[in-house]
Each structure stands twice: as structure tokens, then as C-alpha cells.
Amino acid sequence: MAAARLVHQLAAAADGAGSPASARPARRPLRVTVLAEEPHPPYNRVLLAEVLAGRYPTPVIALPAPAAGVAWHGGARVVHIDRAARRVRCADGREFGYDTLVLATGANPVLPPLRGLFTPDRRLPEGVHAFRTMDDCLGLSRAVRPGVRAVVIGGGLLGVSAARALAARGAQVVLAQQAERLMERQLDPNASRLVLRHLADLGVEVHTECRVRDVRAVGGAVRSVELADGYALDADLVVLACGVRPRTGPAAQAGLAVDKGVLVDDALRTSDPHIHAIGDCAQHDGTVYGLAAPALEQADALAGFLAGDDGARYTGTRSLTRLTLTGPGSPFDLAAFGETEARPGDDVVQLADATRGTYRKVVVRDDRLVGGVLVGELGTVGALARAWEGAEPLPDDGPLLHLLTHDGGS
16 A cells, blocks of 8 residues: 555655645656565555445455556565665565565464464465455455354454454354453443444354463364363364565665664654655654555655655654444444543543443643544544644633533534
């Protein structure tokens, strides 16, 4: 997604369109080559769960096609970067030269250290899937059917989305979460309980504080998942939703500075001034975001810089997590931003309606909104997000409760 956005913005700059990337005319025409490991045209990865749920066909999540003149090579996995010669080599032997190289290598799914997770030839057993790419999604779509027994390992944003999608396809779903609650990184306990209730309404069986230790396969196909307490969950499908890790291998092998991600400055430059990095693989100011919004903002900033705007800079993203879960009845919406857990001395405002399944909470520190979580009715999310992103002192002409009204206190 980051690479596709960058290419789109560079094309807009070349055409003189009124986008941020075209603030200044390009110094010279840019010849753009994209080496994409996946064979598919660019797509919106955020919507893969909707494809798995059967809500969208794959063409719906396609991103705009690369502009004319962009050389797009699918199925091109880069295995070596020669910084001295400014060339990259692909697994199939093809080589490409560059003046400027942009790494948008994304992230790999975390494969937990479970016994039996790999076959002797280091493959996942039949029925065990990561859930990161279009191929992962298509493989799961072919395997799921009404009544199939599916175990989702991981109860974060991806795991919850995968469990809901499989349940929508009629699978018997069990979600195993090692932490004490669902989506613990984004939500407070009250909001997590509402997510749990929603999944239960869809027929998903949720186990928290539950560690998986073993994947059992027979004849190369998964048959069960064993928990640390010895309890076994029968499984025809297993989905690994244990998080992602920035894909830094090519950068590290080339000798670039790498920590959790590829280290970049405000111009998205790596330790080599001829190489930039954006998206899930990049670490800016100590942060690896792993979210779509920062990746797109980084692409916009880099497009401006490469198109000749020396003042184009990326200074960080204050991003909001939003998830819509569809199922029986009305959709279940949630949004979370900033710090959802209060510190001593913080002001907290909460509104909850157990009957309607709605919940709103904001955290205020030193007269500034530092975080919030909303479940159900999201009429105030826009105003709250703007107040949080601006980090301006809140008006003192009304109670904090006004923050949670539908007009956002305006």
C-alpha cells in the first residue's frame, strides 16, 4: 500500500496535479520501477478480512493501477542490494539499477514457536495459515466452509477480524488469546468486554489468558491445537494472527542501520542517503507504526521530497484505530486513539449503555485530550480525533461531558 501510494503521488507530481506531492515542479522526470514480490496488482490490505468474510470480491479492494510509464514487476523478490554499484538483484536473477531506492518491504507475520508448526520440509501443515497477504486470504477462502472447525491464535485487531470473518462464513470458530483480554493494545477493559460479547453473539468461542503450545498434524494436515494446560481444540483450520514483524532482512544484509525497523530520518532516508524506507518496515523517531495511515503519510512526504520539494518532511503520525465488525443485526463499530488507560491525576469521562452495547471514554491530562475509545455510536469520533491530533488545550467553558456529545462540544 505504501509503494502504490508513493507511485500515485509521484505521477501526480509529474502531471502537475494539486496534491501535496506537487508543491514544486520535479527537478527532472522520474523513471519509476516497482519490484513487487506479490504477483497481484496493488490492493488494500486493510480490507482482506472483508474479502475473507465474503463481503467484498477481490476486485473491490484493488488500488488504482500504476500510472502509464511506471514499470511494475510482479513476482519480483529482491534478495540482494549492492549499495556500491546501486543495483538490486531478484531471486530469479534479474538485476535493476537505481539512483534512488525506496524500501517498502512491509512486515512478515509472526509465526509463534509452537511444536509441530512446521512439517519436516519447513512448510506449514495443510490447514494452517498466516493472514497477511492476498494469497493467505485466498487460501483461507478456499478452505473455509460451513461447519469447518477453525482456531484463531491471537486476539489483537487482526485476530478479531479473522475470527469474525470466518464466523460469517459459517465456521465453528475458537479464538485463543494469550493476554487477559481482546485487543489489549488498543482498548480498555470495558471496550474489550464489548468486543468479546459481539464475537460471542456471532458464535465465536473466546479463550483469554490461554497459551497455545502445540499444533497436531496427521498426514501433513492439521487436526488439533493443544493448549498449555493440556486441553486440545479440534481444528480443520488454524489462523496465525500473532502480530507482524518489520521486514528488515534486505536492509540489514545491505548494512543499513536497523533496529526494530529500518531507521529513517524526517526525509525518510536510511543510513544510506540514496536509500529511503516507508511503511511497515520503517522506524521513524523510535516508532514502527504498522498501520495504514502512517504508511500513506510517509509515502506522501517522500513523494514530495523526491519530486523536488526539499522542505517535504515526515514528522510522525497520531493514528486512530478503527474497526467495523459486520454480522447479524447492525454493524459493530469501534475506534481508539492515544492513551486509553488513565494515569493518576488524569480526568476521565465515560458513558456506557449496556442495553445498546455502546461505550465512550476520553482521557484528559493537563487540559488536553490524550486518548479515547468509542464502541457503538461513533458520531463524536471526528471531533474527538481532531482535538487529540491538535493537542491544543480544551475549552474551559463547559464540562468534559461535552466531549462525548454528538456535536463534539462545538
